[in-house]
Amino acid sequence: MSGKLFVIGFGPGSFEHITKRAREALQESDVIIGYSTYVDLIRGLLTDQEIVSTGMTEEVTRAREAVRLAEEEGKKVAVISSGDAGVYGMAGLVYEVLVEKGWTEATGVPIEIVPGISAINSCGAILGAPIMHDACTISLSDHLTPWELIERRIDAAGMADFVIALYNPRSGRRTRQIVEAQRILLQYRSPDTPVGIVKSAYREREHVVITTLAQMLEHDIGMLTTVIIGNTSTFVYDGKMITPRGYQRKYTLSADEQPLKPHQRLRVENEPWSLEATTDTLGSTPAAPAAPAKDRPVMVETEPAKAAPTSSATSTAVLEAPPAVTEEAVARRAQPAPFDWAMQALNAINAAKGMATEPSVKAPNRPVSSFQPEMIFEVAISPGVANKKITPQQMMAIAEVAGEKGEIEYTPHHQMILRVPTSDPNYVTGRLRELGLILSPIGDVLQVKACDFCDGEKKDSIPYAEELAQKLGGKEMPKEMKIGFNGCGMACYRAVQEDIGIVFRKGKFDLFLGAKTVGRNAHSGLQVAEGIPKEEIVPLVERIVARFKKEAFPNERFHKFFQRVGVIEGYKWREPAKEEIENAACGD
Numbered sequence: 001m002s003g004k005l006f007v008i009g010f011g012p013g014s015f016e017h018i019t020k021r022a023r024e025a026l027q028e029s030d031v032i033i034g035y036s037t038y039v040d041l042i043r044g045l046l047t048d049q050e051i052v053s054t055g056m057t058e059e060v061t062r063a064r065e066a067v068r069l070a071e072e073e074g075k076k077v078a079v080i081s082s083g084d085a086g087v088y089g090m091a092g093l094v095y096e097v098l099v100e101k102g103w104t105e106a107t108g109v110p111i112e113i114v115p116g117i118s119a120i121n122s123c124g125a126i127l128g129a130p131i132m133h134d135a136c137t138i139s140l141s142d143h144l145t146p147w148e149l150i151e152r153r154i155d156a157a158g159m160a161d162f163v164i165a166l167y168n169p170r171s172g173r174r175t176r177q178i179v180e181a182q183r184i185l186l187q188y189r190s191p192d193t194p195v196g197i198v199k200s201a202y203r204e205r206e207h208v209v210i211t212t213l214a215q216m217l218e219h220d221i222g223m224l225t226t227v228i229i230g231n232t233s234t235f236v237y238d239g240k241m242i243t244p245r246g247y248q249r250k251y252t253l254s255a256d257e258q259p260l261k262p263h264q265r266l267r268v269e270n271e272p273w274s275l276e277a278t279t280d281t282l283g284s285t286p287a288a289p290a291a292p293a294k295d296r297p298v299m300v301e302t303e304p305a306k307a308a309p310t311s312s313a314t315s316t317a318v319l320e321a322p323p324a325v326t327e328e329a330v331a332r333r334a335q336p337a338p339f340d341w342a343m344q345a346l347n348a349i350n351a352a353k354g355m356a357t358e359p360s361v362k363a364p365n366r367p368v369s370s371f372q373p374e375m376i377f378e379v380a381i382s383p384g385v386a387n388k389k390i391t392p393q394q395m396m397a398i399a400e401v402a403g404e405k406g407e408i409e410y411t412p413h414h415q416m417i418l419r420v421p422t423s424d425p426n427y428v429t430g431r432l433r434e435l436g437l438i439l440s441p442i443g444d445v446l447q448v449k450a451c452d453f454c455d456g457e458k459k460d461s462i463p464y465a466e467e468l469a470q471k472l473g474g475k476e477m478p479k480e481m482k483i484g485f486n487g488c489g490m491a492c493y494r495a496v497q498e499d500i501g502i503v504f505r506k507g508k509f510d511l512f513l514g515a516k517t518v519g520r521n522a523h524s525g526l527q528v529a530e531g532i533p534k535e536e537i538v539p540l541v542e543r544i545v546a547r548f549k550k551e552a553f554p555n556e557r558f559h560k561f562f563q564r565v566g567v568i569e570g571y572k573w574r575e576p577a578k579e580e581i582e583n584a585a586c587g588d
Helices: 020-028 036-045 059-072 091-100 119-127 147-159 176-185 275-281 327-333 338-352 392-402 425-433 462-472 534-551 558-565
Strands: 004-009 031-035 050-054 076-081 111-114 135-139 163-167 194-199 207-212 225-229 235-237 240-242 298-301 316-319 375-382 407-410 416-422 438-440 446-450 481-486 500-505 508-513 526-532
Touching: 004 020, 004 059, 004 091, 020 036, 020 076, 020 111, 031 036, 031 059, 036 050, 036 076, 050 059, 059 076, 059 091, 091 111, 119 163, 119 194, 119 207, 119 225, 135 147, 147 163, 147 176, 163 176, 176 375, 375 425, 392 407, 392 416, 392 425, 416 425, 425 438, 446 462, 462 481, 462 500, 462 534, 481 534, 500 534, 508 534, 526 534, 534 558
Parallel strands: 004 076, 004 111, 031 050, 031 076, 135 163, 446 481, 481 500
Antiparallel strands: 163 225, 194 207, 194 225, 235 240, 375 416, 375 438, 407 416, 500 508, 508 526
């Protein structure tokens, strides 16, 4: 049997934007594998193919299953992605899985990547022509990429004046990343920079907004949204974003007859901004001989247009030049080289941040904005590990720092999530901590959850819960992780349903690992030990957590990690017992 792998990008999801080859590959396939939402989008193109659909964050599972079906069962398997499969899609992951198995193109299962229309293209078309010049894509999802690296990429793209398409800009849990991206870009671009926000491009619920960099966060932005941020020359005309490529530098856009003939347009003297012209100015190459006046018009640019050019405005003019180069041309050729511009921009940035080591010069076309947006600061608040009671004074302080624009969310984990726009997070944290509240970061961190120990009546194990919270609470993890702590054998707080469950019983601890609380195969944690001495429990849990933090894949939940590695601290994974449910007899 000869299997084959297709990795198919089906574009934005509308049938008219799916390529002919993508349709053919879907029909050729025996099995379709994809995220359940994506499968639903193309279901109308399928016939009798077997469908394997999984939820979000199950990409590795899908890739491994596709490779297995193609290699071991000889099936033709289509792994689908929206947009283009090679742009934040499944193509790279399928190749990575194949590489892990020692695959080669000469001897391994055949693979075909079928390209599709990526979001930068589909959303750009809806918005007008924002991608006419150099552009880049940046995903704001830090589930697989460290935020520090994403931050540097945003900073570099802002400094280099790229048009930027932001993928995965915000989700229910990732809310700060888009705020940070805006803050960074406002260091380089005007608050009035055009921004296009497109949700569900070419789908039934398509929604399009054109706004500004300063106001972009006032609009709905989520996982189905692509945000396109213009560069310093992008303008809006009649509801369309347009980024000029630079034709106005040497062409008259309102005239049929151009001042420069085709053979003149690539000459150095008519491109004083080019590398050849600037290196000539620096003396690294000899100056080109002056052309006769009739063949060498000198281009003089006007100020860059702030709106679309009209028929009465031209951006270039032709001057009759003598055989010697005119003063205007000399002045233009004496402008800084691109490297000098970059250094000037860097100095300007450092000056804005208070880090300049030499006098800063404002870089051309790189306005450093004084506009400072407020951050959306979010933090988890609780009255304590064992204490579950919030005083009126504490409640009033939380409401005070939240203000009119803040948001307070109650959670089922004896915590409240505070989200508040502020430029001074230290005031917020200081005000709450002075009243005895415990503050913790949210997201992919470790949280210690404990019962109320029967209002402190069963208090023997409270010090161990507090020690775990002090040592491990809020630590960054590959995926959110929870330690549940019960103060007696009743386990009424359901500690056994957390990643790590700890139950204090008869002066010692029982340990449960790897609970899975959702899905068809949900189960409690595996009881791996009982009777652990009190002095051993905290170091033991620290070692388990440290190994998970070091060896887990990004976005891998603890129960999957435990199953994958097989043994942690001598405790072996085993399949949870499955209940056999007999079919009920039909009644009358």
